[in-house]
Amino acid sequence: MSAAGNGKIPELIANEAVTAVLKTQWDGEPAVRLDSPPGAGKTWVVERLAVQSMELHREQCMISTQTNEQAFDLARRLASGFPNRTFHLFVRKGLLLPDVLNGLPNLATIRSGNDLPVGPSVVISNAAKWSWIQNPPLFDLQIVDEAFQLPDYRFQQIAGLARRFVLVGDPGQIPPVVTCEIERWKCDRAGPHVACPKALTERHPGVRRLALPVSRRLVEDTVRFVQPAFYPDLPFTALSNNGGRRLRLTTPVSGRASADSALDLVAKGASLCMVELPAKITGEVDEEVAVTIVRMIERLFARRATMVEDGLTRNLDPSMIGIVCAHVSQVNAIRERLPANLSDVFVETSDRFQGLERQLMFVHHPLSGRADASTFHLAAGRLCVMMSRHRVACWLVGRTGISDRLLRHAPSGDRTLGIEEDSEFEGWRAHLSILRKLADERRIISVQPGN
C-alpha cells in the first residue's frame, strides 16, 4: 500500500510528522531514527531541527553530512533560508568552496577546530572531518544527514561528540560503500559495515523511530510503483496528485518518431514509463541507448514541451532534465552525444544522484544490455534512486528482455543465517515487480534505434 494517514490531506500529514520529529527534542530524546522516503523533505527537517536547537533550545548543534557537496548544499540552504541567523561550515584547509557560499554573509567558514563557535550555534561538516577534530566540545545535538549512507564504524567515531542524536535518511537507497572484505561481520546485524541507523536500533531497540509519510517530490502515480517495490515496510503517499504536475507537448508534429509515443504517454498523465530497444547484449556502454535518450530529449524541445507544476506553467529548460546511469562509462557515452545547447542537462551515476532531483528524468536501465545480473546491477537501492529523482516524469530506457533475464536468474544463494535481509532477492523482486507493473499498465513502448 502506498497510502498513509487515513484519509487526511497529505500536507496535514506531512506537517504533523515533522512536528512530531521536532517535539522529540523538547522531550529530550537521546536518539531518534527518522526514516524518510525519497523527496519527503529530509533536508527541510534537518534545517528546522538545527534552527530549533540553536534558537529555541540555545544549544550547540552539529550536523554531519556524508560528503563535502552535501555539506555545501545544506549550508547554502540554511544560510539563505534563515538569513538573520549565522551558521558555520567546518571544512579542511585549502578546500575550494563553491562561489555561491562565498556570497552568503551569514555563513562563516571554519578551517580549524580551534575556531569552533562557543554557545548556541549550528556547525556543518562532513563525518570524516568530524572524526578528526581535536579536543572537540560536547555538542548538545548531532544531526546526521543521509545517515543510511554512513557505515556504523564511522558513526562510532563521531558518536561521542554529542549528547543527543537524530539520524535522518532514506532506508531504500544505496547502502554505505564499504569496499573491503566484510565476511567477518556478515552475521552481525549491528556490524561495522551496516548503515548506522540500522545498527543503532539493532543494538538499542528502544531508540525512538519515526518516519516521514509524504513524498513532496514524487507524484501519486510514481508512488504506486516505488513504494511497494522499494519500501514495503514504509508506507507513504504523495503531496501532489497526478494532475498537479504534468508535461505538455504544445507542438503537434507530423511523421512522429517512435520515441514520441513514450513522450505522449507521459503527456497523457503517466509519470513513469519504459522505452525498450530491441534485445542486444552490449556490455556497459550501449551507444544506441545513449543516442535514444539524447534523441528523446531533443524531441521534447522540438515539440516545445512545457511543465505544469502546482499551477505554474514553465517552458522546458535543459537544467530541468536529468539522466542517471549505473556506470561512469554510460554517463560519458551520453555526455559526449549531448549537443552544446543541452549541456545543462545533468548526467550522473546513481550514486552521485542521491539527494538530487529534476523535473524530468531519463534512466539508463542498469540491467539493459547485460548477459548477467550481478549484485551491483540488481541492487534495489540503485534502481530506487534512479526511479525517484523526478518531480514530473521518468523514462526508463533499456533493452527488451530484462524480465526474461530476471526470470532465468540463478540466485547466488549467498544468504546468512540470522540476517533477514536478502539484498539479492530484494533487488530481484523490486526489478521484476516494476517491470511487471509497467507491462500490466501498458507503459512499455518499443522503439527502433535511431527513431
Add this chain to the structure above:
Amino acid sequence: MAGEIDLVARLLAFESGKALRVASHLHVSLQPHALVVCPLAMAGEDTTIHTVAIGHVGKPPEFRSVPDPRFREDEYGLFTWLADRIVAYFDGCRSRGDFPQIWVSSSPAAALLDILADRLRYNRDDLVVKRFGELLSYATERFPVAGQQALMTATGALRQHFATGQQEAEDEHLGTVLVWIEPPAGRNVLAEVAATELIPMGAKTDPTFDRQVLDPLVRDYNQARRKNADPKALARRAQAVHDVLVNVVRPVYEGTQRAIRILGRLNLPPLPALAALDERERDEFQNFMQSRDAGFHLPLKDKPKPAAFKLADREDAMDNMESAVLHEDRLGRARARLAGDVLRGTVRNPRKVHLGPWRFEYSLEVVSQQRVLRVRRRDELSLLLDTRLKAVVTDIQRHGRTTTVSLRLSSGGRAVGLPHAGEVIELGPGAPDWLGIIRTRVQMAERLNNPPWTHSDSGIPSCKPQDGGAPRDLLGVLEGLR
C-alpha cells in the same frame, strides 16, 4: 571499462594458448623461508584435516594423514604434529624480527585453515592444539586485508601477474592456471586444461576417488578398529589410507611450489610498495605475538570498538594497495586510465599569476580524449610523475569526445614547477600513505577511549526534557525565525 584490459588479455591468452603477463612488477613478497601447507579435509567433515603436506619453499614435503579424522584422538595427533612445525616456524620468524608467510594452493585451502583456526584456538583441553589455532589465526585474520603477505594463495598470486584464456572463476583451479602459464609443448592447451581439471587442487578429494578408493579403505580401517585388530594390521590399513591420500595431496603441494618458482623466475622488479607491506607485516606479527604473550583473548565476534578498528584497517589497506598498484605498476596505471581514475591529457594555458610578495597562483588546463573520466569539481589530483604537485579541479567542460579540465595548483608549484603547454601529463589519486593508518589508530583510540552509549551495552540514557513546553505551532515559530 577497466575490465577491458583483462578481457583482452584473456582473449589473447585464449588465442595464443598461453597465459599473458599482466603486471610490470612483482606484487607479492616471496619470503625465502615461507611455509607451504596443503591440507585436505575429509568429504562431509569440513573442520578436519585428513591429510596434509607441509614444507618450506623449495623443499620436499612432509606428509601426515589420519586414517579417519572423525576419531578425535587421531585427529588431534595430526594437529599436534602440525602444531610442532607451525610453532617452530613462527618462533623462528619472531626471533629474527621477521614475519611468517604461509602458502596454500587456493582460496578453499585458505578457508579450511580459517575454519580450523576458529575451531582450535578456543580448545581448553590441549594447549598445544590451542596454540596451533591461535598462530593459524594470525595468518587467517590477515588474509582479508589487502596487501597482506601472511597467507598467500598460489592461484591468487598467479592471477595478479597472469591472465589465462579461461574464465575468472576457473582460475581458482591451480592446475589449470599452471597449464596456461606453462603449456606442455606440442599438446592442445584446452585438452590439457580439461584433463588437469580432473585432478583435485583445492582442499577436498575427488568424489569418484572417495567412492571407489578412499571410502572402502577407511571402512576397512574402521572395521578392523572395531574388531580390535592387532596393531600391525591396523597400521597396515592406516598406511593404505595414507598412501592413497599422499597421491592426492602431493600434486597440490608440488603445484603450489611450482607457482612460487614461476613467480620467482619472472624476475620482475618488486613493486616498491612491497617494502612498506613487509614492514607492516612485521609490525602486525610482532604485535600479534605480544598480545598472545600478554594473554589477550582472540574474539570470535567483535564488539563495536575492535570492529571499527579492524574495518578501518581494511579500508585503509585497500585504498593504499589500489593507489600503490596505480602508481607503481604500468598495467595498473593503464587500468586506472581506462577506468577514468587517471586523467591523461595535454597541458594548455599554463598560467602563473603574481598575487603578492612570494605569492603566486598557478593554473592550467588539461585536454583529454579519454572516454571515461571520474573527475569532479573540487577533486584534488596529484601529478603521477611527481606527487608533490597537487591540483584542484575548478571546472570540467565536455565537447563531444574532448574533455577540458581546468585545474589550480594547491601545492608543488615551486618545488615541481608548472607543466609546460603541450606536455602530456597524468593526474590521479595521491601516492599511498603507509603511515596514515597509524594516525587513524591513534585518533580512534583517543576518540573511543570512552565508548559512546550508542556503541556500548550501557543502555539508552534517560530523556531530559527541555525547560518549558513546545510551542503549540512549532512549525510556525520556526518559520518566524527566517
